[in-house]
Amino acid sequence: MAQPGLPRILGVVALGGIVGSLGRYGLAEAFPHGPAEFPWATFATNVLGCFAIGVLLARLTPRSHPLLRPFLGTGILGGFTTFSTFAVDSGKLLHEHVVVALVYFFGTVTAALLAATLGERAGRQR
Known part of the structure; x- marks a missing residue:
């Protein structure tokens, strides 16, 4: 399959970015958090996104449409x-509540890596 031109690639990235950003905004609005609280919406967003990217990269093949990725x-x-936002939240929490900041920081990194790995495995299942 022929590679699409740069304007088409930039167009689909921009369109996808709008969709993804709106989804993230919706989650953040649905699950707000205070200054010293665990940011569950950001945590869930990043872990879910890492799982989805693991699935996506496992499922895409060289024969997939070149604009899908x-x-x-x-x-x-x-x-x-x-x-x-994860980095900013971590920094703010560090000043407000050190234990929550450390749990959030290391918990997010661990859960995101695990989610990407599990997503890849799930994506390879046929």
Whole structure:
């Protein structure tokens, strides 16, 4: 299958980013947290996104449409996951509640890596 041009790739990434960002925003609004509380929405967003990217990368093949990976992976899942918010939340929590900050930081990294691994395994199941 021929590779699409850069404008088409950028277009699908942007469109996917809109979709993913709206999903992340919806979760954050549905599950808000206070300054010293565990940010469950961001945690769930990143873990779910890592699981989904594991599935996606396991399922895509060289014969998949060339715009699927940039649309679903970079666009939707890139817009959905938010490791920048994770970093900011971790920093804020560190000043407010050290134990919650450490649990959040190490728990997110561990759960995200585990989720990506499990997602890849699930994606390889036929």
